[in-house]
Amino acid sequence: MDIPPRYNATQTRIVCKLRKALYGLKQSPCTWFGRFTKAMKNDGFRQSSSNHTLFLKHHKGNVTALIIYIDNMIITGNDKYEISHIQDYLATEFDMKNLGGLKYFLGIKVARSQQSLVLCQRKYALDLLTETGILDCKPVDTLIVQNHHLFEYPDQVPTNKERYQRLVGRLIYLSHTRPDIAYAVKVVSQFMHSPSEDHINTVLRILRYLKSAPVK
The missing domain is CATH 3.30.250 (Rec A Protein; domain 2)
Incomplete structure (x- = not known):
């Protein structure tokens, strides 16, 4: 280690002790x-x-x-x-x-042939289901309820904001290789600043959809 700037040593043969890397x-x-x-x-x-x-x-x-x-x-x-x-x-x-x-990078598996390059996030999706504790959930066939009424209401029941933002952020990253979930993820991402119970239930529905189709 070097002596810190502007430190004048008055003694010889002194050393610096590293307290933290x-x-x-x-x-x-x-x-x-x-x-x-x-x-x-x-x-x-x-x-x-x-x-x-x-x-x-x-x-x-x-x-x-x-x-x-x-x-x-x-x-x-x-x-x-x-x-x-x-x-x-x-x-x-x-x-x-x-x-x-390249075989695996930041949750994306890479498979290649002479004609093509295929990106897959199946493991990423399954890890997300495992971390949220719904790997054994009952799957659904649709991402979002038709004619949904997801908006912000004055009397809405709030939910854990940090958890909501973390889940939506991971779904946004997953949508890079899963265009089928792009619309639903776009909808839930509009409420990152003030999520409600209805919003988090929609996010969990997207995860339940992933259970039925971890790969597209």
Whole structure:
């Protein structure tokens, strides 16, 4: 460890005692990402303005893309040399491990063939049912009641706001590979700021639908 800034040592042979690792501090994600961003820009990558976790590099008509989530990343593109180069470069900058071809990333399973690439979140959906305790629930065939009357009412019965937001957020992420639930998720996401018992019951109905069709 280095001596903290503006600390003047009056004695020799003193040391700093590490009380807490940076990894466990609130500012660690920002510090880590800043360090990673600097390394990527030094190698000629450009940070996307629409998604700051996406880095792109164009070279002679080829494109190399890297996206990172905390300390997990995907590298892809049509420049094999650049992909190999960035892997070697990052290995000199950080302690890294190459897990090979993409198979599973952030709850999304990836299956590939010579003709196609298939994304599936079946495990993610089943994990969601397990965590909410309704894996053994009775499934339903429809996502939402026809001609529903989901609105905000002055006399509505409130529900746990944090739980509601967490469940809807996970359903939003699931809808990336499940367009069949997109409309119902859009409806319940309109009440994130003030959910009621009717709203949470609709969310649970979506989960019961997932029980009948964990894969689409």
